[in-house]
Amino acid sequence: MVVVGAGPAGASLALLLARRGLPVELIDASGRGGRPFRGEGLMPSGLAALAAMGLQPLPPAVAQRPLAAWSFFLDGQLLFEAAEPMGSPVPCTLIDQDTMLRELLGQAGRLAGFRFHEGQAATDLLERDGRIAGVRLADGTALEADLVVACDGRESLLRRKAELPLESAPSPLDVLWFRLEAPGSEGLVQWLAGRFVTVVGAAGSYALFHSARGGVQLGWAIEPGGASQAPTPASPGAWLQLWALDAPEPLARLLRALAEAAVQGPVRLPVRVGLCPRWQRPGLLLLGDAAHPMSPLRAQGINMALRDALVAARQLAPALLAGDPAATDQAAAAITAARLPEIRRIQQLQQEEAHRADLLRRRHRLRSLLARTARWSGPLLERRWRATQRQLRNGVEAITTDP
Numbered sequence: 001m002v003v004v005g006a007g008p009a010g011a012s013l014a015l016l017l018a019r020r021g022l023p024v025e026l027i028d029a030s031g032r033g034g035r036p037f038r039g040e041g042l043m044p045s046g047l048a049a050l051a052a053m054g055l056q057p058l059p060p061a062v063a064q065r066p067l068a069a070w071s072f073f074l075d076g077q078l079l080f081e082a083a084e085p086m087g088s089p090v091p092c093t094l095i096d097q098d099t100m101l102r103e104l105l106g107q108a109g110r111l112a113g114f115r116f117h118e119g120q121a122a123t124d125l126l127e128r129d130g131r132i133a134g135v136r137l138a139d140g141t142a143l144e145a146d147l148v149v150a151c152d153g154r155e156s157l158l159r160r161k162a163e164l165p166l167e168s169a170p171s172p173l174d175v176l177w178f179r180l181e182a183p184g185s186e187g188l189v190q191w192l193a194g195r196f197v198t199v200v201g202a203a204g205s206y207a208l209f210h211s212a213r214g215g216v217q218l219g220w221a222i223e224p225g226g227a228s229q230a231p232t233p234a235s236p237g238a239w240l241q242l243w244a245l246d247a248p249e250p251l252a253r254l255l256r257a258l259a260e261a262a263v264q265g266p267v268r269l270p271v272r273v274g275l276c277p278r279w280q281r282p283g284l285l286l287l288g289d290a291a292h293p294m295s296p297l298r299a300q301g302i303n304m305a306l307r308d309a310l311v312a313a314r315q316l317a318p319a320l321l322a323g324d325p326a327a328t329d330q331a332a333a334a335i336t337a338a339r340l341p342e343i344r345r346i347q348q349l350q351q352e353e354a355h356r357a358d359l360l361r362r363r364h365r366l367r368s369l370l371a372r373t374a375r376w377s378g379p380l381l382e383r384r385w386r387a388t389q390r391q392l393r394n395g396v397e398a399i400t401t402d403p
């Protein structure tokens, strides 16, 4: 079989199927460089999937750090702080995604049937008698396969080639990403104390956390399409001043004192949200963001991709080992049916949270009322927020471990 895309969905699926003794060709267009901005948040739902794959704990070479709490500031005032693990069996954990993927690929590389085509793009699907029969690579190679699993991310070329429609959902935000590097960001790291901090105020809104890769990662929310609520600053120094405007006092001071050279970015990563009602055609299956592009809000995409891969490996392995195309297609249909309800629910919860955040960004009076009354409105809002987080943290479907 061929798996296209070595992100969380493709790398974990390839490893799981290679472990079952299946020949797996994994193709990824990107080279070894790694990406400067990758998701880092693993929820208990994703950690449970990793555990079921036999990948917990991840080796120490994969930088990882449990989150201490989620803190929300409105107009410089602390609204509430929810300490991890918030009733879950394990806390949300930040991981260096690049090294986690390298670990999965390293484990797969030690298995006999696994081959990795790194730095090779799949450019087309091969089709025979109405069935997808493999992929064409950028160098012209035709790779035949009994099944192609497209894990090629939110802009999936193979989804488009297969004409599997994506129902796009509007996203109220895009994000500009920054890294605040050491030396210089140590004070910020100390102030964060392992928390994921969200700041909303008149100048705009942003979230920041101590990255598992070191330094601080900061995401600044902008309108979809690129407009910022405030004029976009032209220099790192102006960004630091802008963030300081709505920050609580110790954070504002630390931001103003930060050297411009410590600021990397912005990198704009457009948020795309959508869902394919059908994930498969004979000979082809979509998984991860290719089937359901996820918003970065409340760290869901990696987790859902890992959970897709776990379900897919369990359903596909018997049919692929038997070399039975009809059973393989039936398994692919069963995977879609098994995963759609959780994805629908999680995207709905993300959308609701995005709209609440958007409301706070836009409604100045509501924000300042909540900030002024934080002593009693904070605990009320915290209770409501915690209730909305249960499924976002733990997933909707229970994960079982293979016997």
Ligand SMILES: Cc1cc2nc3c(=O)[nH]c(=O)nc-3n(C[C@H](O)[C@H](O)[C@H](O)COP(=O)(O)OP(=O)(O)OC[C@H]3O[C@@H](n4cnc5c(N)ncnc54)[C@H](O)[C@@H]3O)c2cc1C
Pocket (backbone or CB within 6 Å): 004, 005, 006, 007, 008, 009, 010, 027, 028, 029, 030, 037, 038, 039, 040, 041, 042, 120, 121, 122, 123, 151, 152, 153, 154, 156, 157, 177, 269, 287, 288, 289, 290, 294, 295, 296, 298, 299, 300, 301, 302, 303, 304, 305
């Ligand atoms: C900035 C940012 C922050 C995020 N933060 C979080 C977070 O904290 N927690 C979380 O859970 N989610 C987060 N997400 C979402 C998460 O990153 C994605 O949902 C997740 O990576 C999807 O995994 P995937 O394997 O489906 O796709 P991807 O991770 O997108 O991997 C797709 C792979 O396919 C390869 N590819 C693409 N096209 C081709 C082709 N034609 N041929 C060969 N290879 C190809 C790409 O090189 C890539 O390696 C974030 C997203 C962004 C953009």
